[in-house]
Amino acid sequence: MALRANPTLRQRRLGVELRRMREQANLGGSQLARLLGCAPAQITQMETAKTGISVERLYTIAELCMCTNEPLLNALADIITDRAKPGWWEEYRGVLPTDFLDVAELEGHARELTSFAMAFVPGLLQTQSYANALFTKGLLPLPPQEIDLRTTFRMRRQDVVRSGKTPYSALLHEAALRSQYGGGTVLCDQLTSLVEDSEHPGISIRVVPFEVVGFPLPSEELAHMAGPVPELDTIQADASYGSHLFDSPAQLGRYRATLERIGSIALSETESQDFIRSIMKEMQDRND
Template identity: 45%
Template sequence: MPPRLNPTLRQRRIGAELRKMREAAGLQTVNLSRALGIDRTQVSQMESGKIGVSPERLRSFAAACKCTNMPLIEALESMVQDRSKGWWEEYRGSLPDGILENAELEKRSDGLMMWLLTHMPGPCQTINYASSVFGRVFPPLPRHELEARTAFRMQRKADLRRNPKPLTAFIYESVLWTRFGGTQILKEQLGSLLEDSELPWMTIRVVPFDVETFPGAAENLAYAFGSVPELDTVERELSQGPEYVDAVNELASYRYIFERTESVALSTSNSRDLISKIARDL
């Protein structure tokens, strides 16, 4: 089969983990290709996600790299055996790949933590609020794309409610005051956020204005937990699209940022009180 032109997020991650194995073993591509009895181009294509990896090839690759991390190997084996297509594939070609990868990361994670500086958590957005957030983009999106992005956002929200997983959202207080679409839409959104905060699998905590400072990141973040810690992923929301981080040291840094954020955030009860007060004061 010819190499894939656009590997999915999952396919690229499998390749990235293979590359990490090889680099940890101190092997060059040419050395590993000889050990596996394949062309060095195939090793490069596997590491970039451009060609598939069978469970047998995965284990041979790990053995050649002297990798003994069995939980990681088994988790990767499960990933390579999963050939299912996600619901987001119906949007491929009509929405940017980065938006589809948001849904893929969300769907395939075991749990999520979020840090929001600019807007409400995606899984909590009402349709009017989501449309207003996408409507702020400059230059303005064509109407059909605005509607497609809003529909996609709502489908992500619905899918997460059908298949819930632990989700913690840390929200900076400024988000609760920012009136995307106007006061009425924000009041509706705050009411919906309060309802979501009562869901058993969702935790909403506000970082208030009166903390001395908040740690680390100055952009929206999503920390997606993998089936093993090595497969965790951080999504950084940038103006040009999402950026995904999986380097071990960077993951450790972001875990620390979230730990510090948790230490300054209000409790869930006090967060609900503040959200309610802001809704009344609007």
């Protein structure tokens, strides 16, 4: 069987969970290979998603590793048997960085989405002009065609929440509402769009004002993609040094708690709408 050249993120996550299952049973790769009656290289290939496995083999491995987490095993079996056509993001493979595709794939399969943004409005809520301004003002200069490509990709990502397919809760720090990446007009349009999005039945937008004191906020922009079971959740953390995905139980627990604490101090949805409108009016008065 030929090895996969470009396994998808879900295929890679299946491999990660297989390795995690084996390690929790204190089995080495060679030990598991002997129990399965295969070569040690096959274990490595399965755990790195270079090759696929059958549902039958999944449950055999689970039995050998004494894993009795039935909801998790059923969710992993669904990944194996998923024969749906490739997601729209696959059109961009080899054209955009893999990180872009991984995030779109996570969002496309998520049960629920939650994010916290401190520096800028999150991508799932950005207007086209705001997104274009962000890519134009990035640390690394990009050619115009690359900026247009990334902006178009970001707009397509928004279908998952604008269609109502996936519930989305966005927590925004006031700083994200005031940063003028594309100038006052672009920001006013973006704030107007946020108010409109906040009225969408599947989108919740809540603001953390500057006046909240004594609460440590993370330095990263965070996104929580809820999987079919909690063990398959993923956290995306964006910082100045790049974007990273986290899926270990300890990391998931830490970031879930962080988002819950931020949610506990954020304004209500109605208060947040009024707050955003007040910033819009302030900017309009300043520009009159």
